[in-house]
Amino acid sequence: MSPPPAPATRRCAQPDCPNPVIRPARRGRPPIYCSPACRARAKRRPPTGPVLVEIDHGSLTSQGRPAGRVWLVRLRRGPRAVIVASGLGRTSAESLAAQITAVLHTPSSTPGAATD
Numbered sequence: 287m288s289p290p291p292a293p294a295t296r297r298c299a300q301p302d303c304p305n306p307v308i309r310p311a312r313r314g315r316p317p318i319y320c321s322p323a324c325r326a327r328a329k330r331r332p333p334t335g336p337v338l339v340e341i342d343h344g345s346l347t348s349q350g351r352p353a354g355r356v357w358l359v360r361l362r363r364g365p366r367a368v369i370v371a372s373g374l375g376r377t378s379a380e381s382l383a384a385q386i387t388a389v390l391h392t393p394s395s396t397p398g399a400a401t402d
């Protein structure tokens with residue numbers, strides 16, 4: 287004899303919400319968020335990872351300079367990326383990337399600033 291399956295208790299799909307999801311008795315697709323507020327939040331802000339600073343070298347540039355000698359600095363978060371600077375020497379690219387990293391990892395010193 288196997289024990290009966292325990293009633294499923296799922297956590298809210300909003301990553302920073304600890305609430306369990308209450309499954310209604312009615313049939314249909316079970317909810318994944320504990321409340322409409324969480325669902326709205328998740329829709330407005332899809333889950334993203336940290337901001338990454340990448341340095342990379344492109345292929346041939348429009349000026350025909352050889353690959354590997356022209357570097358770019360790129361910011362990436364999840365699937366989105368933006369090139370901050372390109373056409374740099376490697377030393378400049380590394381220096382810029384280090385400065386951006388320092389800015390990103392410095393706690394905000396502007397209390398009360400809007401977060402949205």
Ligand SMILES: [Zn+2]
Nearest residue numbers: 298303320324
């Ligand atoms: Zn929730």
